[in-house]
Amino acid sequence: MQRDVSLVDFILIRQQRKRSLLMNWYWIDRFTLFESGKRAHAVKTITRAESHLRDHFRFHPIAPASLIIEGLAQTAGLMINEATKFDKKVVLGKIPSLTFYDTEIVPGDVLTYEATADYINDEGSMATVAVKRNEELVAEGVLVFAHLGSDFNSKRQFAEGDLEDLVRAYGMYDVGVDADGNPLHDPSL
Numbered sequence: 182m183q184r185d186v187s188l189v190d191f192i193l194i195r196q197q198r199k200r201s202l203l204m205n206w207y208w209i210d211r212f213t214l215f216e217s218g219k220r221a222h223a224v225k226t227i228t229r230a231e232s233h234l235r236d237h238f239r240f241h242p243i244a245p246a247s248l249i250i251e252g253l254a255q256t257a258g259l260m261i262n263e264a265t266k267f268d269k270k271v272v273l274g275k276i277p278s279l280t281f282y283d284t285e286i287v288p289g290d291v292l293t294y295e296a297t298a299d300y301i302n303d304e305g306s307m308a309t310v311a312v313k314r315n316e317e318l319v320a321e322g323v324l325v326f327a328h329l330g331s332d333f334n335s336k337r338q339f340a341e342g343d344l345e346d347l348v349r350a351y352g353m354y355d356v357g358v359d360a361d362g363n364p365l366h367d368p369s370l
Contacts, residue, residue: 207347208252209294215357217365218264220297223256223351229288244286249312249320250279257296257308257324259348263357263365264301270329270338274305279322283314290314296324304328345369 214222227234227244234242254273262271286292292312299307305328311321329336339347348354349367357365 206248206251207255208248209255209351211350211352212256212356213293213352215260215263215353215365217357217359218260218298218301219360220295221256221260222296223252223294225252225292225294227286227288227290227292234288242288243284244290246281246284246320249281249284249286249292250276252292252294253296253310253312253320254324256294257298257310258326259351259353260296260298261301261306261308261326262344263348263353264298265328267344269303270333270336271306271326272329272338274325274327277323277325279310279320279324281320283317283319286314286319292319299323 209223209225212221212223214220229242233248234244258271258273262269265271292314295311295313296308297310299309306326308324308326309322310324312319338344354365354367359365
């Protein structure tokens with residue numbers, strides 16, 4: 182049976198395709214600690230429902246180390262982004278050091294990502310990071326972030342409103358405090 186696509190359907194499909202071209206790897210579930218410009222902790226529960234696990238060692242699914250790094254980068258990157266009032270385009274620049282002690286992260290594991298800002302300035306930033314399963318250290322290292330300049334003003338990292346929705350969904354304003362220890366306030370409220 183052939184179905185005619187209405188203009189509304191077409192627009193919705195097109196918007197969804199545009200959104201899927203932008204960031205769609207959400208590798209943290211929520212923040213548990215957030216100190217503006219200083220440090221952040223986030224958790225991620227690994228679930229069998231994640232599509233990449235069905236293809237990565239099919240009968241013994243293991244979370245890829247690259248996605249664990251992505252969780253560290255998102256935790257640190259969002260902390261840095263908030264510290265710059267979301268005025269910078271913050272991207273992972275390089276990983277000068279990162280040591281994994283265990284890479285067998287399986288469905289049911291709960292990871293805690295920890296990021297501490299070493300410095301944040303106009304050109305870039307650096308954070309010391311660690312990931313733990315329970316209290317067991319899985320990996321630790323340093324991530325360096327670039328703050329993209331005006332040449333990238335026309336480039337979008339997120340679909341319109343997604344970054345704001347993302348930090349709300351991650352609970353940044355629920356647990357976050359500013360440099361003086363006062364609760365962070367959602368700027369949209």
